[in-house]
Amino acid sequence: MNTRQKILIPILLATACAAGVMLGGKLDFSSPDTLFSSNPKKQKLNRLIDYIDYEYVDDVNTDSIVDLTVNRILENLDPHSVYIPKEEYAGVIENMQGDFVGIGVSFYNVNDTVVVIQALEGGPSEEIGIRGGDRILYADGTPLFNNNISNDSLTKHLKGEEDSRVTLKIKRKGIRDLLTFKVKRGRVPLKSVDAAYMLSPKLGYIKVNRFSETTYKEFQNALKDLKEKGANKIALDLRDNPGGYLSEAIKIVDEFLEDEKLILYTKNKSGAVEETFSKQKGLLENGDLYILINENSASASEVIAGALQDNDRGTIIGRRSYGKGLVQREMELGDGSAVRLTIARYYTPTGRSIQKPYDNGNESYFKDYMRRYKNGELNSADSINVDDSLRYETPKGKVVYGGGGIIPDIFIPLDSDNERNNIKLLLHGGYMSRFIFNVLEKNRSFYNNVQRENFEKEVVISDEMVQDFVHFVKGANIKLNVNNQKSLLKQYLKAVIAQQLYGTTAFEKLINKNDPAINKVLELSKKNQ
Template identity: 65%
Template sequence: MKENNKIYLPLLLGLVCAAGVLLGSKINFSSSQGLFSSNPKKEKLNRLIDYIDYEYVDYVNTDSIVDITVNRILENLDPHSVYIPSVEYASVTENMKGDFVGIGVSFQSVNDTVVVIQPIKGGPSEKIGIKGGDRILFANDAQLFDKNISNDSLIAQLKGEENTNVTLTVFRKGLKELLRFNIKRSRVPIKSVDAAYMLTNNLGYIKVNRFAESTYREFKESLEKLQQEGATQIAIDLRDNPGGYLSEAINIVDEFLKDGKLILYTKNKKGAMEETHSRRKGKFEDREVFVLINENSASASEIVAGAFQDNDRGTIIGRRSYGKGLVQREMELGDGSAVRLTIARYYTPTGRSIQKPYGEGNEAYFNDYTRRYKNGELRTADSIHVDDSLRYVTPGGKIVYGGGGIIPDIFVPKDTNFEKEHLTYILRSGHLSQFIFEVLEQDRNYYNSLSWDDFQKKEIITDALLANFQSYARRNNFPVKMNVYKPLVRRYLKAVMAQQLFGEDEFQRLINEDDRIIEKVIELSKTI
C-alpha cells in the first residue's frame, strides 16, 4: 500500500503544494539591498557568499548556494512559502496568467517530426485550418524534422512576440503537395474551466481545474451558456483543484451570494483583519448550487466551499478538503526569481481556520493523504477526526468544524482499490494519449470526419482495439487486467480519443460517467 502511494500521490500533492497558493497583490522589492544592508545578520550571509566566491580553493557556483539557502530558510517557515527560481518563473507565471503567445497547438514529436495532436480552440492555428495529424516540417526557414531538437527549442520556434508572423510548412496525409500557412502569433487561452455541460435537463456542470487570472471570466461565460441551455441548478466541480488567485475565487462566490454576505476574512501577524463581502447582483443568487470537493481540493477551492457552507448556501459534496488556509504574496527578488511568502491566515465567515497542522514538519504534512487512508476517513465520514473546541455554528444552525479542511455536508466514499486507482493514474498519463494518437493516425480522414453525435453512437472502442491496447500496455510495462477493468479501460480510451478529436468538454463528459460523486449530485438535484 505504501509503495503504491509513493508511485502517484507525490505528484498530485506536489501540485497542491506548488499551485495551491493564494496570491495577494505583488510587491516589487527593487530597492531590497537598501532595505536589508543595515541588518548585520543579513550582512553576515552576504559576506560568506563573497568569501566563497572569491577565496574558496575550488570554483563554486554561488548562485546554486543562494538557491539552496533560500529554500532551506523557507522550508523552516511553513509548507507553502516557496522559492521560484528564475528558470521556472516564466512558465509558472504563464500558467497562472491564463494565456500565452504562440500559434496555438498541442503537439508531440513522432519519429523526429513535430505532429499536431490538436489545434487549441480559439487559437490562431484552429482559425487558419491546422488539423490534428498535421506534420510541421518548417517554421519559417527553420527545419523541425530529422533533428535532435528539444521541446524547449521547438516551443521557442513556434512561440514569439504577439502579432508577429510565422510561416509553417505542413505535410498532411492524403495530400501530395505540402501546405503553407502564414500564421500571426496571438494570445492563446490556457483554460482553467475544463468543461461546462448539462448533466440533466436542468442541472448544469462546470469543472474548474485552478484559479488563474482568466478563471472568473471563463466561469461566468460557462454559467451564462448553461443558463441558456436550461440550467436552474449548478454543480461546481473543484475536485483536485489546488487553488490559485484569491480574487477569482471571490468573484465566483459573488455570483451566488446576496449582497453584503461575508465571504472570508484574513488576519496577519499584527492582528490586522481584512474582510471581503459579496458586493453585486449575481447570476445565480436564487438557484440551487452544489460544490464538489475531495482531499486534493485546496486553498481557493476551500474558500469557495467554506463561503457557501458558512452562509448556508448550497450543498458541499465529496470528502474532506486538503486543509490550506494560508495566504501567500508573490515577491520578486530582483534577478528573475521570486518567493511566495505566507503573509496571513484566512478564515471562513463563521471564523474558522481550515489550515491543517504543520508542526511535525513538511514530510508529515505532505504525507497527510496516507494518514487519512490509514485512519479510514476516505471510506467513512465517521472516521474524520474533529476537535470539538473548533466547533462553529452557521446562521442557519449547521455545525461546522475548523482545524483542517472543509468537511462536506454529504460524504461520498472514495474507491480505495489501489490497483484500480493506480490504473486510473496510468490511463490519465501520456501512455494512453500516445496509444490513441497512433490509432487516429491509421485513418485520420475517417476520424476527423466524425461528428460528436456520430462518435457517441458508434462502437469506437472495439474489442480488437482493446486487445491492441492490452498488448501496448504490456510492452510499456504496465500490464492491464482486462477481465477485471475492461469497462474502465474502454471508457478512458474513448474519453482520450474524444479529447484529441473534440476537446476537454467531451473528455470530461465521458470520464464522469459512473462517477460516484456526480451520481450523488444528480440524485440530490432531483429531490430539491
C-alpha cells in the same frame, strides 16, 4: 500495480497544492534603495557569498549555494512558502496568466518530428485550419525534424512576440505536397474551466481546474451560457483543483451569495483583520447549488467550499479537502527568480481555520494523503478525525469543524476497486493519451471527419483496442487486468479520443458518466425538483 503506485498520483497532486492561495499582486524588492539594503542580516549573507566567490580555495557555483540557502530558509517557515527559480518562473507566470503567445498547438515529438495532437481552441492554428495529425516540418525554413532540436528550441520556433508571423511547412496524411500556413502568433487561452454542459434539463455542470487570472471571466461566461440553456441549478466541480488567485475564487462565490454576506477574512502578522463580503448581484443566488471536492481540492477551492458551507448555501459533496488556509504573495527577487511567501491566514465566515497542522515538518505534511489512505478516511466518513475544540455552527445550526480541510455535507468514498483505480492512474500518468494518439494516427482521415454530434454513435471502442492498450502498458512494465473493468476502460479510452478531437468539455462529459459524485448530484437534484 502495487499500493504505492496506486496512491502516487494523488500524492503528486497534493504536493502541487503548494501553489496555494495567492493574492495576485507581485512585489519587486530588487531596487538597491529599498528598505532592506541596510539590514545587517542581509549584509552578513552577502559578505559570506563574497568570501566564497573571492577567497575559497576551489571554484564554486555560488548561484546554486544561494538557491539552496533560500530553499532551506523557506522550508523552516511553512510548507507553502516556496522559492521559484528563474528558469521556472516564466512558466509559472504564464500558467497563472491564463494564456500564452504562440501558434496554439499541443504536440508530441514522434520519431524526431513535431506531430500536432490538436489545435488549441481559440488559438491561431485552429483559426487557419491546422489539425490533429499534421506534421510541422519547417518553421521559417528551419527544419524541425531532426534529433538535434530540443523541446526548448522547438518552443522558441513556435512561440514568439504577439502578432509576429511564422511560415510553417506541414505534411498532412493523404496529401502529396507540403502545405504552407502563414500563422500570426497570438494569445492562446490556457483554460481553467475544463467543461460546462447540462447534466439534465435544469442542472448545469462547470469544472474548474485552477484559479488563474482569467478564471472568473471563463466561469461567468460558462454560467451565463448554462442559464440561457435553462439551468437554474449548478454543480461546481472543484475536485483536484489545487487553488490559485484568491480574488478569482471570491468573485465566483459572490455569484452565489446575497449582498453583504461574509465570504472570508484574513489575519496578517500584526493581527490586522481584513473582511471580504459579497457585494454584487449574483447570477445564481437562489438556485440549488452542489460543490464537488476531494482530498486534492486546496486553498482557493476551499475558500469557495468553506464560504458557501458557512453561509448555508448549497451542498458540499465528496471527501475532506486538502487543508490549506495560508495566503501567499509572489515577490520577485531581481534576478528572474521569485519567492512565494505566506503573508496571512484566512478564515471561513464562522471563524474556522482549515489549515492542517505542519508542526512536524514539510515531509510529514505532504505525506498527509498517505495517512488518510491508511486510516480509512478516504473510504469512510466515520474515520475522519475531528477536534471538538474546533467545532463551529453555521447560522442555520449546521455543525462544521476547523483544523484541516472542509468536511463535506455528503461523503463519497474513494473507489475501493483496485483495477478501477489503476485505470484512473494510467489516465493521469499520460499512458492513455499517448496510446490514443497512436490510434488516431492510424486512421486520421476517419477520425478527423467524425462530426461531434455523431461521435458517440460512430466511434466504438472494440475489445481488440482494449487488448492493444493492455499490451501497450505492458511495454512500460505495467500489468493491467481488466476482466472486471473492461466497460470502464472503454469509457476512458473513448473519452480521451473525444478530448484529442474536440477538447476538454467532450472529455469530461464522457468521463463523468456513472461517476458516483455526479450520480449523487443528479439524485439530489431530482429530489429537489
